[in-house]
Amino acid sequence: MKKSSALDRAYTWVRERILDGTLPGGSYIDEATVCQATGVSRTPAREAFNRLEGERFITLVPRKGAQVRSISSTDLLDAFHARLMIEQFAATEFCVERKAIPDAMRTNLEVMNGVCDFSTTDAMLVYINADREFHAAMVQTLNNRPIFEFFESLWRNNSGAAINRGQMLRSESWLATNHAQHRKILAGLEAYDLDAVVGTLREHLR
Template sequence: MGKTAVDRAYEWLRSEIMNGSLSAGKFVEEVTVCEATGLSRTPVREAFHRLAGEGYVNLVPRRGAQVRGLSATELYEVFDVRFAIESHALRQLCARRAGVPDAMRRALDLMVDFRELQTRDDYIEYGQLDIAFHRAGVEASGNALLVQMYDTLRPLHERSSLAQARIAGESLRHITTSQHQAILQALADHDIEAAVRVLGEHLRPIPEVPEMLGAGIE
């Protein structure tokens, strides 16, 4: 099934936000997106509403859509909720002695082999692999509702990863790889305590990031 006009408008806008072309606080009007994508106002308007529902933009009457920043509060909240969901999934996997899910191992292998993080696109692509790693663990728990809940966090997950990368740079890759490997080892050992402990260390904001974000753009 091909992509709809709404899908194309949504993907263009989301890409422009994620790559920094549309930065936090910036306004974008429907006509701008129409001209850039060759689409009519109706699908563009629907894409705006979809992005607003996911927390990427705020809709402002007569101004269009304003790109939202990530606040320090949201950063802490997304890590808290992710920990609640992911730790439950890891506990389930260890309790069932399920071992390491293949999808988690594949995602980590790709992260280990990833080229150096230099451009914003590199960080975005690397961040998608990180999301795939963690989502695979949740999916392996076998709880479909938990996966649905986890997927609603994706916009905040993506932006929090980028915020961390802006501060940590290439060192983020080495820290992430080491902690991911420790999580897989804990799953292989069926060690609930170790799995949850390492996850807690992993889902902790780099200290400078909350200060950099401040109050964010609500």
């Protein structure tokens, strides 16, 4: 087995169990358990833990292994408020300068519209990735690298919490509301209606 495939195998095994609730927030898992379950050696298991910690799924604890991060409503709210500031600024510049809609926004909106429920982890990950790409495309219209890097860090540092939030809010009614909000954001940008875009973003990022 190649090192890269061993890493992916260990990483995927742990991540899947975090996402499906087998490893709930606050629980611990060690390298030996991952090695036994996936057949990999300690090195890729350790690298998988490092990757998962970087994505804020877990926290490494000396002599205990890894602890699954608990969802913090404060952390999520802080991240969403920061995102609102960035995306509101991006929308303002977009409407004032009457920019063109990025193709990535339309493409990823179609991807999200194709997800009918979060009954599988794969569907959840497809949706959340398309969600990130949709919003990232709008922020990229600023052509401001420091702002975009900060936006990316908000997603990267809270990806685990965001996915767990998606898992909790997997109802069809929530998904339908989310679909509608993304469509309203795009429609508002197409019409250069800043008030409509900002109003929808405030509903969306809370």
